[in-house]
Amino acid sequence: MKRSIVISLLAVSSLFGFEQVRPQPAVYHGGKARLERTATRRVVVRRRSKKKSAVIIGGSAAGGAAIGALAGGGKGAAIGALVGGGGGLAYDRATHKKTVVVH
Numbered sequence: 001m002k003r004s005i006v007i008s009l010l011a012v013s014s015l016f017g018f019e020q021v022r023p024q025p026a027v028y029h030g031g032k033a034r035l036e037r038t039a040t041r042r043v044v045v046r047r048r049s050k051k052k053s054a055v056i057i058g059g060s061a062a063g064g065a066a067i068g069a070l071a072g073g074g075k076g077a078a079i080g081a082l083v084g085g086g087g088g089l090a091y092d093r094a095t096h097k098k099t100v101v102v103h
Helices: 002-015 050-095
Strands: 026-029 032-035 042-047 097-102
Touching: none
Parallel strands: none
Antiparallel strands: 026 032, 042 097
16 A cells, blocks of 8 residues: 555656755765755856857858859849848857856
């Protein structure tokens, strides 16, 4: 009976994403062990500057214009610049935040 209750509680806790209890790291000072209760990590979100974003989008547009000019002349360059700029914008917005864990 007890085993089935424990198994069902573990199954429910895994469904809701409860983390397992992790032991605190032991820190030794003068031959005595104590538990360190300070925060062990911090999450920092770094954002890309507007200047770097503009360089990414502009470079993609220029690359698209160059390929379009080779493929279809003036009209191809315009279409390539629009497509390249749109692709650069999509890439920039998808990757503009970087999450860093600081211990």
